[in-house]
Amino acid sequence: MAISFGHDRPWGGVSQREYRRMAQDPAQTLHYRVHFAAIGWADRQGHAAFGPGKLAALLGKNDEPLSEGSTNGAMARAKRLGLISPRSGAACLVLPPHLFQKGKGAPVPCRLHPER
Ligand SMILES: [Zn+2]
Numbered sequence: 001m002a003i004s005f006g007h008d009r010p011w012g013g014v015s016q017r018e019y020r021r022m023a024q025d026p027a028q029t030l031h032y033r034v035h036f037a038a039i040g041w042a043d044r045q046g047h048a049a050f051g052p053g054k055l056a057a058l059l060g061k062n063d064e065p066l067s068e069g070s071t072n073g074a075m076a077r078a079k080r081l082g083l084i085s086p087r088s089g090a091a092c093l094v095l096p097p098h099l100f101q102k103g104k105g106a107p108v109p110c111r112l113h114p115e116r
Pocket of ligand 1: 047048049092093094110111112113
Protein backbone atom coordinates (compact mmCIF):
# COMPACT_ATOMS: atom_id res chain seq x y z
CA MET A 1 0.00 0.00 0.00
CA ALA A 2 1.22 3.48 -0.86
CA ILE A 3 2.25 5.69 2.04
CA SER A 4 -0.20 8.54 2.59
CA PHE A 5 -0.72 10.67 5.67
CA GLY A 6 -3.45 12.69 4.01
CA HIS A 7 -3.77 15.98 2.19
CA ASP A 8 -1.17 18.62 3.06
CA ARG A 9 0.72 16.23 5.41
CA PRO A 10 4.21 15.86 3.95
CA TRP A 11 6.37 12.92 5.00
CA GLY A 12 9.97 11.71 4.73
CA GLY A 13 11.80 8.46 5.37
CA VAL A 14 14.07 7.50 8.26
CA SER A 15 16.75 4.84 8.67
CA GLN A 16 15.34 2.14 10.94
CA ARG A 17 18.88 0.95 11.54
CA GLU A 18 19.78 4.36 13.01
CA TYR A 19 16.66 4.37 15.18
CA ARG A 20 17.62 0.92 16.48
CA ARG A 21 21.03 2.30 17.37
CA MET A 22 19.58 5.38 19.11
CA ALA A 23 17.11 3.22 21.03
CA GLN A 24 20.10 1.49 22.61
CA ASP A 25 21.99 4.68 23.45
CA PRO A 26 21.90 5.26 27.24
CA ALA A 27 22.60 8.98 26.65
CA GLN A 28 19.07 9.36 25.23
CA THR A 29 16.02 9.92 27.45
CA LEU A 30 14.26 6.65 28.27
CA HIS A 31 10.77 7.42 26.97
CA TYR A 32 12.27 8.62 23.71
CA ARG A 33 14.33 5.42 23.55
CA VAL A 34 11.00 3.56 23.70
CA HIS A 35 9.76 5.71 20.79
CA PHE A 36 12.99 5.09 18.88
CA ALA A 37 12.63 1.32 19.44
CA ALA A 38 9.06 1.46 18.15
CA ILE A 39 10.25 3.20 14.98
CA GLY A 40 13.38 1.09 14.61
CA TRP A 41 11.62 -2.24 14.74
CA ALA A 42 8.17 -1.37 13.37
CA ASP A 43 6.82 -3.70 10.74
CA ARG A 44 4.50 -2.74 7.91
CA GLN A 45 1.56 -2.36 10.33
CA GLY A 46 3.47 -0.23 12.85
CA HIS A 47 3.98 -3.09 15.30
CA ALA A 48 7.41 -3.71 16.81
CA ALA A 49 7.30 -7.15 18.42
CA PHE A 50 9.87 -8.12 21.05
CA GLY A 51 10.58 -11.49 22.61
CA PRO A 52 10.40 -11.90 26.40
CA GLY A 53 12.82 -9.51 28.11
CA LYS A 54 14.08 -8.14 24.81
CA LEU A 55 12.82 -4.56 25.22
CA ALA A 56 14.22 -4.32 28.77
CA ALA A 57 17.54 -5.65 27.46
CA LEU A 58 17.59 -3.03 24.68
CA LEU A 59 16.87 -0.23 27.15
CA GLY A 60 19.48 -1.35 29.67
CA LYS A 61 23.09 -0.37 29.87
CA ASN A 62 26.39 -2.11 30.57
CA ASP A 63 24.74 -5.42 29.58
CA GLU A 64 22.23 -5.02 32.44
CA PRO A 65 18.56 -5.04 31.39
CA LEU A 66 16.37 -2.19 32.56
CA SER A 67 14.16 -3.19 35.53
CA GLU A 68 10.55 -4.09 34.85
CA GLY A 69 9.38 -1.04 36.81
CA SER A 70 11.57 1.37 34.86
CA THR A 71 10.60 -0.25 31.56
CA ASN A 72 6.90 0.11 32.39
CA GLY A 73 7.45 3.70 33.58
CA ALA A 74 9.22 4.64 30.34
CA MET A 75 6.41 3.08 28.30
CA ALA A 76 3.77 4.92 30.37
CA ARG A 77 5.52 8.27 29.79
CA ALA A 78 5.84 7.50 26.07
CA LYS A 79 2.09 6.74 25.93
CA ARG A 80 1.19 9.94 27.81
CA LEU A 81 3.25 11.97 25.35
CA GLY A 82 1.70 10.26 22.33
CA LEU A 83 5.04 8.71 21.32
CA ILE A 84 3.51 5.21 21.13
CA SER A 85 -0.06 3.89 20.99
CA PRO A 86 -1.86 3.08 24.27
CA ARG A 87 -2.16 -0.45 22.85
CA SER A 88 1.59 -0.91 23.32
CA GLY A 89 3.19 -3.29 25.80
CA ALA A 90 6.70 -4.62 26.39
CA ALA A 91 5.93 -7.47 23.98
CA CYS A 92 4.95 -5.08 21.20
CA LEU A 93 5.30 -1.33 20.77
CA VAL A 94 2.69 0.10 18.41
CA LEU A 95 2.88 3.27 16.34
CA PRO A 96 -0.45 4.65 15.10
CA PRO A 97 -0.75 5.11 11.32
CA HIS A 98 -0.84 8.91 11.62
CA LEU A 99 2.74 8.66 12.96
CA PHE A 100 4.22 5.76 11.02
CA GLN A 101 3.64 4.01 7.73
CA LYS A 102 5.88 1.62 5.86
CA GLY A 103 5.71 0.66 2.23
CA LYS A 104 7.33 -2.78 2.36
CA GLY A 105 7.79 -5.81 4.54
CA ALA A 106 5.60 -8.53 5.99
CA PRO A 107 3.86 -8.22 9.37
CA VAL A 108 5.71 -10.00 12.19
CA PRO A 109 3.53 -12.13 14.50
CA CYS A 110 3.21 -10.52 17.92
CA ARG A 111 2.12 -12.00 21.24
CA LEU A 112 0.25 -8.89 22.35
CA HIS A 113 -1.93 -8.36 19.27
CA PRO A 114 -2.52 -11.72 17.58
CA GLU A 115 -5.63 -10.22 15.99
CA ARG A 116 -3.90 -6.91 15.02
ZN1 LIG B 1 1.56 -5.94 18.05
